Amino acid sequence: MYCEQLVKPDGRQLTLYSRRPIVVAGLAPSPFPLPQEANPHLRWHPLRGEWVAYAAYRQGRTFLPPAQYNPLAPTRDPAHPTELPAGDYDIAVFDNRFPTLALHAHDPPALTVATAPAGGHCEVVVFAQDACASLGTLPVSHIVLLLQAWAERTQELAKRPGIAYVLPFENRGAEVGVTLHHPHGQIYAYPFVPPVPARMLAQERAYFAEHGQALLVDMARREADGGARLLYLGPEAIAFVPACARYPYEAWVMPLRQTDSFAALSAGQREDLARALKTVLLKYDGLWQREMPYLMAWYQAPPDGCAHPETQLHAQFYPPYRTRERLKYLAGTELGAGMYAMDALPEESARQLQDVHVAWNMAEEIA
Amino acid sequence: MYCEQLVKPDGRQLTLYSRRPIVVAGLAPSPFPLPQEANPHLRWHPLRGEWVAYAAYRQGRTFLPPAQYNPLAPTRDPAHPTELPAGDYDIAVFDNRFPTLALHAHDPPALTVATAPAGGHCEVVVFAQDACASLGTLPVSHIVLLLQAWAERTQELAKRPGIAYVLPFENRGAEVGVTLHHPHGQIYAYPFVPPVPARMLAQERAYFAEHGQALLVDMARREADGGARLLYLGPEAIAFVPACARYPYEAWVMPLRQTDSFAALSAGQREDLARALKTVLLKYDGLWQREMPYLMAWYQAPPDGCAHPETQLHAQFYPPYRTRERLKYLAGTELGAGMYAMDALPEESARQLQDVHVAWNMAEEIA
The missing domain is CATH 3.30.428.10 (HIT-like)
Known part of the structure; x- marks a missing residue:
């Protein structure tokens, strides 16, 4: 497994994984030039005995992409950067721009139920560069690499303060609310072991x-x-x-x-x-x-x-x-x-x- | 509260509730002439520690209704009986023809997980005769009657053997999978307190x-x-x-x-x-x-x-x-x-x- 870490202009981390030596053209791109302060919070649901996460800033996207713009494809036009650079690599993992959980969350509101900062971390995992691929059509060796990448992400995320559980998952299809067809999944690192x-x-x-x-x-x-x-x-x-x-x-x-x-x-x-x-x-x-x-x-x-x-x-x-x-x-x-x-x-x-x-x-x- | 109990030709029970004396024309109808043996079973989910119910006969409906047929409206044409009689009453409760839980369930299959008969009971609650009404448009006195009916159903169901919990609910709208627009809810009586x-x-x-x-x-x-x-x-x-x-x-x-x-x-x-x-x-x-x-x-x-x-x-x-x-x-x-x-x-x-x-x-x- 080859692996390379980059940092996007808005401060988010990008990690590339590959079966071959990684060659990347240009810097790590981002559709968003400026850093975003993510400050989600948790509220305690006393009747169910579980935390609920609130990340209200998520609707505040001002980003207007061109038609056919795919933020998970490699950047073709530097005037319209995507989340990924052009180059030779298989899998890319980057910090979610709109995370439900964020390590530096702070100062949760005071409410009628207990609250806490929504610590943790949310990553996007792009399974392949080809927007028309899907997890099942990838070669076995590429899926093996994904299993290795999930292992490495779990170990990396577990090193961060307060991470108690790491869950890789994929939501696939409009029927489960996914609008981006490009094959990808997510990783949530939780500050508690979820229910x-x-x-x-x-x-x-x-x-x-x-x-x-x-x-x-x-x-x-x-x-x-x-x-x-x-x-x-x-x-x-x-x-x-x-x-x-x-x-x-x-x-x-x-x-x-x-x-x-x-x-x-x-x-x-x-x-x-x-x-x-x-x-x-x-x-x-x-x-x-x-x-x-x-x-x-x-x-x-x-x-x-x-x-x-x-x-x-x-x-x-x-x-x-x-x-x-x-x-x-x-x-x-x-x-x-x-x-x-x-x-x-x-x-x-x-x-x-x-x-x-x-x-x-x-x-x-x-x- | 006025209340009257009837039995459908296929053996299912129908109970009418009203704010006025009940007047019913004809017998309790049913779209289905013959009794159905409902025999659902439960399987234990050892990893989640919960029961899952299987009622596979539910897809075996052979019933071909005319266009615009509404099984929850009062019967207008005796050649096409609905679930309800014509007459003067406000609310009707009847045994679900395709229950997920059934008191007389027996002989569950032997499998690699524990199984049990899916005892319990499932009822349909028709909130009003008017297919275009909805719970919120009903007069307060009609909603009061529904609260009384739910109380009576809970007490009646609790008398049956092995009932541990009674849950009235309403699924409303195509977005939650409901195809019948007629205002109605359901009551599930469970053989255990559900999770x-x-x-x-x-x-x-x-x-x-x-x-x-x-x-x-x-x-x-x-x-x-x-x-x-x-x-x-x-x-x-x-x-x-x-x-x-x-x-x-x-x-x-x-x-x-x-x-x-x-x-x-x-x-x-x-x-x-x-x-x-x-x-x-x-x-x-x-x-x-x-x-x-x-x-x-x-x-x-x-x-x-x-x-x-x-x-x-x-x-x-x-x-x-x-x-x-x-x-x-x-x-x-x-x-x-x-x-x-x-x-x-x-x-x-x-x-x-x-x-x-x-x-x-x-x-x-x-x-």
Whole structure:
């Protein structure tokens, strides 16, 4: 992995990752010439027992781009700088200009509920220079690089003060609110372990205490043995529709051996995990012969310096469609009660995805 | 309150509620002549520690209605029966033909995760006979009747075996997945206290143990005193945008005095709560001069026969819009991490809603 750090004129950091030596023409660009003081705050929700983040400056964008302007493409015209320089590199990570969480947040307002500075950090991860690519169409070696970049970002962000959890994710498609088609994801570094991973970790700790094994490693083994919901099984990685799917086409991707974080992956695990991920992504896009929208979240151990034999690095995919034409809406019972209701069985969705044949030129991919 | 119970030809129960003596022409109709065996099941999600419900038969509808057919309107043409009879009544409640939860569910499948019958009950609540009405346009006395009906449904459902929680809610608008425009809501009776109210109750218990007061009663008092986010303040009820809103136009409605359930409301509380509710609903529809979509959930104490001085009956509204044109999507940080991120401040949304002037003919309403 090659890596180079740059600083944008507005002070934001840009890091480039590549499979080849990095060659960059010009300085790190930014569509925004001046620094922006990001000062988000947190408010405590006493009834749910969780923090809510407020970043009200986010609507104050004065930036008027030309038509067809893609801020995530490499800069072609220096008069209209994008977020990325022209040059030879594969993946770019930069500080979000409109972060929900910011390390230097300060002086939260005094309110009828407890408040705090919304410390933390938000990054944008551009998966590739080609605006028409998508994560699944990238070569395996490029996806391997992304797994390495996520590992490095996690370790870098964990060094900053007050970071308790690092979550890489991708929102894909207009159906989940994404307007930029260029393949990209985000990384949120939280000043606390957020409710969803905190709950998972608690469940995993309880399971480990009882069984002396990681919950997800046991679940994955049962899926590998049964096969009814299996989407990929390689020497080091697995993908399947979980028996307890909350979304009709939900899928999980993970290593087979217990591995608590991106940083703990071996080269062999990374490669097979990239294959598992690519398989799921190509099956999604192949199912209805169009780009499947989804939310992809990667869960790993909190970067707290402790061993986490109870937890397992893994991705969860939540696609919003329940049939080719119909979205699954989260409504009364899901958002109001927290009980998800499904009218599709995971076994049936898995069978449909199993029937999507995907293949790619492996010799070429690994080269 | 007048009330009458009927049974549909397919065995489902229909209950009518009215402010006047009920007059019904003909028997209880059903669009479906034959009984349906509903057999949903639950699967345990070991990583989230929650149940997920599967009701796969729901897609097997063979029913082909005529154009403009509205199953929630009173039956006009006996050749095309709807869910409701013609006659004089205000509100109708009937068993959902496609329930997510069913008392007689049995023999769940054996899987790689724990399973259970999806016991419980699902009802549809038709708010009014007029398909063009909406909850907010109904007279206060009609909304009072709905509060009474919810109280009676809660008590009736709580008598059935294994019911641990009763949640009335309304999904309103195509944006939250509702295709039937006729004003209606639903009631889910769960065989367990679902995760969201369970979490709230735990937070309320902890607050009560520390302060000897109900958390929401204290929160409401602070909102009444401050006024910055207040939408309605009457002698017995209050509505406000919570300081910790997770949706830009979120609003909460509740009695001022500690009251743990619909059944515990006094006549005076019911009337003022109906006014608070109507005010919020009219402000929502007035904000952009169009029907505001939302999810409305009513939380109350579990009907377990115990006193619940820690909890407060209240409604939470989650409208999906963040501006007139833009939806707020729940994406990476909300669904993946469980931390909601807002780019609007609750104080600003409250000010916009405060500026919507609503009035109705009070003399007429109470008559």
